[in-house]
Amino acid sequence: MGWKFNMSGKDNSGDHSGNDNNEEKIHKKELNGPKKTKSVESKSKFTDKTITLKIFRINQNNEKSNSHFDEYKVSSKRWTTVLDTLLDVKSYQDHSISLRYSCRMASCGSCGMKINGVPRLACYTKISDLISEDDPDPTITCEPLANFPYIKDLVTDFSQFFNHHRKIMPYIQNTKNDTIDSENLSEYVQSPEDLDKFLQFSYCIKCGLCYSSCPTVATDMNFPGPQALSQAYRYFIDTRDSANKTRFNIIDDRHGIWRCHFAGSCSHVCPKGVDPALGIQLLRSHLLGFNKNEKKIAKLREK
Amino acid sequence: MVVNDIGENRVNREGLKGWLNPTRYGWERVSYWFQRLTGIFLLVYFIGHVYETSSLTNGIDAWNAMLELTQTTGGHIFLILVIGASTFHSANGIRLIFVQSGKGLGKPGRPDYPYDPVSLNKTQRSGIWIALILSAVAMLYGANVLFE
Amino acid sequence: MNFENISKKQLFKESQIMKIHYITGICALFVVAIHILMRVIMPYNMSLEYENVVMNYHNIFYAILLEIILVLIAIHGFNGLRIILIELRQNTAWEKSMTILTIIGMISIIAYGTRTIIIGNGLEI
Ligand code: SF4
Ligand code: FES
Numbered sequence: 001m002g003w004k005f006n007m008s009g010k011d012n013s014g015d016h017s018g019n020d021n022n023e024e025k026i027h028k029k030e031l032n033g034p035k036k037t038k039s040v041e042s043k044s045k046f047t048d049k050t051i052t053l054k055i056f057r058i059n060q061n062n063e064k065s066n067s068h069f070d071e072y073k074v075s076s077k078r079w080t081t082v083l084d085t086l087l088d089v090k091s092y093q094d095h096s097i098s099l100r101y102s103c104r105m106a107s108c109g110s111c112g113m114k115i116n117g118v119p120r121l122a123c124y125t126k127i128s129d130l131i132s133e134d135d136p137d138p139t140i141t142c143e144p145l146a147n148f149p150y151i152k153d154l155v156t157d158f159s160q161f162f163n164h165h166r167k168i169m170p171y172i173q174n175t176k177n178d179t180i181d182s183e184n185l186s187e188y189v190q191s192p193e194d195l196d197k198f199l200q201f202s203y204c205i206k207c208g209l210c211y212s213s214c215p216t217v218a219t220d221m222n223f224p225g226p227q228a229l230s231q232a233y234r235y236f237i238d239t240r241d242s243a244n245k246t247r248f249n250i251i252d253d254r255h256g257i258w259r260c261h262f263a264g265s266c267s268h269v270c271p272k273g274v275d276p277a278l279g280i281q282l283l284r285s286h287l288l289g290f291n292k293n294e295k296k297i298a299k300l301r302e303k
Numbered sequence: 304m305v306v307n308d309i310g311e312n313r314v315n316r317e318g319l320k321g322w323l324n325p326t327r328y329g330w331e332r333v334s335y336w337f338q339r340l341t342g343i344f345l346l347v348y349f350i351g352h353v354y355e356t357s358s359l360t361n362g363i364d365a366w367n368a369m370l371e372l373t374q375t376t377g378g379h380i381f382l383i384l385v386i387g388a389s390t391f392h393s394a395n396g397i398r399l400i401f402v403q404s405g406k407g408l409g410k411p412g413r414p415d416y417p418y419d420p421v422s423l424n425k426t427q428r429s430g431i432w433i434a435l436i437l438s439a440v441a442m443l444y445g446a447n448v449l450f451e
Numbered sequence: 452m453n454f455e456n457i458s459k460k461q462l463f464k465e466s467q468i469m470k471i472h473y474i475t476g477i478c479a480l481f482v483v484a485i486h487i488l489m490r491v492i493m494p495y496n497m498s499l500e501y502e503n504v505v506m507n508y509h510n511i512f513y514a515i516l517l518e519i520i521l522v523l524i525a526i527h528g529f530n531g532l533r534i535i536l537i538e539l540r541q542n543t544a545w546e547k548s549m550t551i552l553t554i555i556g557m558i559s560i561i562a563y564g565t566r567t568i569i570i571g572n573g574l575e576i
Contacts, residue, residue, distance in 0.1 A: 064312050118327055146321070149313035157313065200411045213328060215335065218321025220538045254546065258465045259538055261338070262402055264331030264423050273418025277331075278408055281422065285405025287466055319539070339535065346528040353521070353564045359508075360570040363501045370499060393480045400473050448495050 049138060050075050051127060053085055055097060056143040058150050069141070070094065076127040082115055082140060083122035086154075098153040106271055109207030113154050114143040119209040121271045145212040161208050164224040168232040168250055173243035176297045188240045188298040201234035201279050203272045210266030210276050222255035226266035229257055230279030236286065239298040248287060257284055331423055334431045338395050341388035348385050379449040386445040387438040394434035402427065468530065475527040482520045489513070508571030521564040529557040 053074055058067035072089045083101055090097045101111040104123045111122040116130055122142070131138035148156035178184070210226040211217055217225050224232075232251055235241045251257045260280050267277040285291035325336035358369040372378070401407055402422075407430075409421030463471075489507065490498050497503060507513050533553040537546050 060310075060313050062312075144315065146315055146317045148315060150315055151313075156315070196412055198411070200414050203414065215317075215322035215332070216538055218317035219319060220541060221316070222541045223538070252464055252466045254465055254537065255541065256465060258469050259534070261335050262331065262399060263328070263335035264420075264427075265328035267420035267423050268328045268331070270418070270420070273414025273416070273420065275411070275414070275418075275420040275422050278411060278420065278422035281402050281408055282405050282411075284403050288404055288470065290404040290406075342528070342531050343535070346532060349524050349528055350560060353560055353567070357563065357567045359501075359504060359574070360567055366501045366504070374496075374499070389483070393476075396476050397480075400477070448491060451495075 048075060048077050049127075049131070051085070051131065052137060052139040053089060054139060054141040055086070055089070055153065056141075057097075057153055058144070059152050060150050064150075070097075078126075078128050080127050081123055082120075082125045082127060082130075082142065083111055085127060085140070086122060086142065098151075098155045100155050107205060109205030112145050112207040112209050112212070114141075114145055114212070116141055117143075119145055119212040119269050121207060121209070124271050145208055147212045147214070147217050148208060156208075158206075158208060160221065161211055161225065161227070162206075164228040165206065165231060168224060168228050168235075168247060169243065170228075170231050170235060172235065172238065172241045173246070174240060174297070176242050177300050184300075186301045189301050190239055190298050194239045194298070197237045198234045201230050201274055201276075204231065204234075204274045204276075205272055207271065209269045209271060210274075213265040213269045215263050215265065216259045216261065220255060220259055223259045224251065224256065226260075226276035226280065229260065229283065230266075230274060230276035232257075233279035233283040236283055237295065239295055242297050244295075251283070252287060257287065260284070329423065330428055330431050334395055334434070337391060338399070341392040344388050345385065345392060348388075379446075382449060383442050383445045387442040390441040391434050391438035394437050395431065398427070398430035398434065472527060472530050475523045475530075479520065479523040479527055482516055482523065485516060486520055505571060505574050508568065508574065511572075514568050514572050517568050518565060521561055521568075525557045525560050525564075529553040529560075532556075 050073055053072045054069045055072070056067065057070050058064070072093050074085045074088050074093075076085055081104075083104060086097070086099055087101075090099070099111070099113070099122070101123060102108040103110075106121050106124040109121075111124075112119060113122055114120075115122065115125055127138075127140060130140055142154060144150060144154050144156045148158060148161065151157050177188075204227060206227065208227070214223075214226055216223050229251065232247050236244055236247060257280060260277075262277060262281060264277050267275045270276060282291065322336065322339070325333045355369055355373060358365040398407075407424075407426045409424055411421070492498075493503070508517075530553070533549060536549040536553070539545075
């Protein structure tokens, strides 16, 4: 399977980030070179292993009490990801397993699941990172993401999550500029500094890992969750957007932004470095008025 | 409602167990957990303390009877826990007020693999540690005063 | 897609409540520090003797200090409790009853504590 070998690119952390690095950062990485080789060397000791994969099985049409774990033995190599082994099992051992995936490279956000108790992307988690070398019988447990309703096995229902995302109006609204008049429509003028303020938050792939790890979401289903709130900040700080008041009114609610207590779990699990906790705290500081909003709405470029 | 009706059969919220388990997600989660538990504990103590001191209004005998009840070894240990809890709750609370006002968090930038979230930085971690150490020191001091 | 229009019939906005929460928290820290200092400026056991305690209550400034602590902590503590409780369940009945419950708790503890302070202030030694 050729694609398996492509996955090994992940070992080399330098190549992996899909963002356009500026030269300085690449340079820094080269300076760190020797250290990195060392870690690769130590990893390369990882020999092929047979692991036990425990998969949570449930069907929404059956009683919840019918849920159980099925165990499979699969072999894994140093570069094998959890998604690889799951697909291996699905192809050769049990076709009835349901899971969701698409890109296999942490870009689509559909393969989120709880792996060994912590929400992670299956395509982004290597078996060799989860088990220790001297474990005689390594076991990996895959469960559906917590806080999302079950559908079947590892597939969960994202509609509540997406509804929360929709509710904060995740799109540019601008009343200052006439965006209807297509004759005169050109581009907004934004400086690189303006971009840097929200770029990080726009890397969100809506994988739901943060939503699944949040202790408030665990009990409060009206709480928008880290993903939606950090997206609110992403549009709040974007100079093309002028709907700050509207969004403030949505999130300054009994079950709004104040139910975040900065437990940081969302930033801990986010696979894209979005750091939702940062976005939420910054948004809150603006809401409290500690951080003055000196945002100037961007102008349309003259045609 | 935002939330569509889903059958009981499909609910998979972590529930109370979710926040009662502070492991898995690093120190910030532990501090969140502690902040809550100490908060509830201090509220219980506060109510008890108001009740305890109200025996004053019933004269010296009632007051002394209450003192006898509370000034025991168990009562002193409880008081020491209260000292520790209130110190942690205050120190960590001040840290939380700062972060929630956007201070000490770092700046958003261009994330680079391996992604280290800037909000979970050294400032935060040392804040949590300082809160823990302060409360330990306060408990020692309290023990010193109470058991002298 | 249905955008819920949650009734905005709250007396305070949530952000205002949180500001109160922060301010009461910080102020309580200072006044409680003074309150504890009063226990350790003389030997701890002596400070708890009936006469010394009543003397404290006779000092009008200290009585006012106690009243301030009482109010600050009651607001801060019961609002904290409300936050924890409304995160547990989401329906109007639960939220309303929890809000009312915590307000009742707040008022009754303030009333009860104030009674001690007033009577303590008038006690003869
Ligand atoms: S913020 Fe991160 S963890 Fe949350 S949905 Fe977006 S990419 Fe996933
Ligand atoms: S398969 Fe696309 S993120 Fe894992």
